[in-house]
Amino acid sequence: MSGGGNKMMSQLFGFVPVALWIILTAYTAVAADQNTFESREAGIKITKPADWHFMPAKAAAQNLALPKLRNREVEKEIRSKPNISFLVIARYQEPYAGVNPSVQVTLKTQGELVGKGAVSLLTKITDRLKGSFGDFTFVEPVAESMLDGNPAARMAASYTVTDADGREFKTRARMWVVPRGDYMLTISMAGSNDGPNVSEKEFGQILQSIRIAKP
Numbered sequence: 001m002s003g004g005g006n007k008m009m010s011q012l013f014g015f016v017p018v019a020l021w022i023i024l025t026a027y028t029a030v031a032a033d034q035n036t037f038e039s040r041e042a043g044i045k046i047t048k049p050a051d052w053h054f055m056p057a058k059a060a061a062q063n064l065a066l067p068k069l070r071n072r073e074v075e076k077e078i079r080s081k082p083n084i085s086f087l088v089i090a091r092y093q094e095p096y097a098g099v100n101p102s103v104q105v106t107l108k109t110q111g112e113l114v115g116k117g118a119v120s121l122l123t124k125i126t127d128r129l130k131g132s133f134g135d136f137t138f139v140e141p142v143a144e145s146m147l148d149g150n151p152a153a154r155m156a157a158s159y160t161v162t163d164a165d166g167r168e169f170k171t172r173a174r175m176w177v178v179p180r181g182d183y184m185l186t187i188s189m190a191g192s193n194d195g196p197n198v199s200e201k202e203f204g205q206i207l208q209s210i211r212i213a214k215p
Contacts, residue, residue: 036209037087042107043180043213048089049202055088055102089206091191091199099161099169101191101199103206110184118153119144121184122177126155133159139172147187148212152178158193172198181215 037054038045048054087105094100113120122142130136139156146152156174163169173190187210191199 037089039086040213042086042105042185043215044105044185045209045211046087046089046103046105046206047209048103049205052089052091052202053093055090055094091197091202099171099190099192099197101197101202102189103203104186104188106186106188107180107183108186110179110182114182118151118177118179118184121179122153122155122175125175125177125186126157129157129159135160140174145176147176147178147207148210150178150212150214152176170194174203178212179215180212183215185212 035050036045036047086107087103089103090096091101110116110121113124119142126142136157136159139158140154142153142155144151145154154174154176156172158170158172160168161171170193171190172193173188175189176185176187178185178187187207189199189203189206191197191203
């Protein structure tokens with residue numbers, strides 16, 4: 001499937017849709033090695049497992065599965081104009097028949113919630129998701145967190161995504177929000193609810209590799 005649970009993030013997550021993410025500008029990627037991505041503009045550096053893949057934004061938009069939304073007209077609109085994160089890391093090359101574990105990183109403005117803190121930002125995102133996913137269920141509720149020494153908020157949830165052919169996949173997603181001045185970084189990780197593509201070990205390694213510059 002083109003990347004099962006990933007697209008919640010792009011939309012959000014998409015991590016969505018509902019919160020349609022804004023790509024603010026072109027980012028300069030500096031590779032310390034073939035497994036490391038660094039964006040000086042976004043202030044983030046992240047390293048992937050050697051056997052995972054950086055995906056071109058266009059490929060991600062075309063291949064990753066979208067959330068199964070209650071409102072079919074909204075889903076149709078999202079499919080016609082996919083939102084693209086500035087960084088997508090996937091376990092498998094696309095196209096892939098199944099839930100392709102993935103990481104997506106996005107930068108967007110905080111809007112009216114500037115200065116309210118990470119929990120408020122992620123709570124707003126989550127409220128939108130609850131109204132869009134009929135089976136959205138918290139695995140871990142929104143809570144304060146830290147990411148590379150920066151105040152953050154995190155949550156984990158399960159939900160169903162569907163690919164362009166209508167096939168449904170149960171997915172588990174984790175999301176972090178890190179305020180940066182007037183903006184916020186969102187880091188989303190999604191894989192299967194069970195089986196080898198849950199990818200907890202690999203997601204943990206990627207999370208530990210993240211370095212975020214002070215705003």
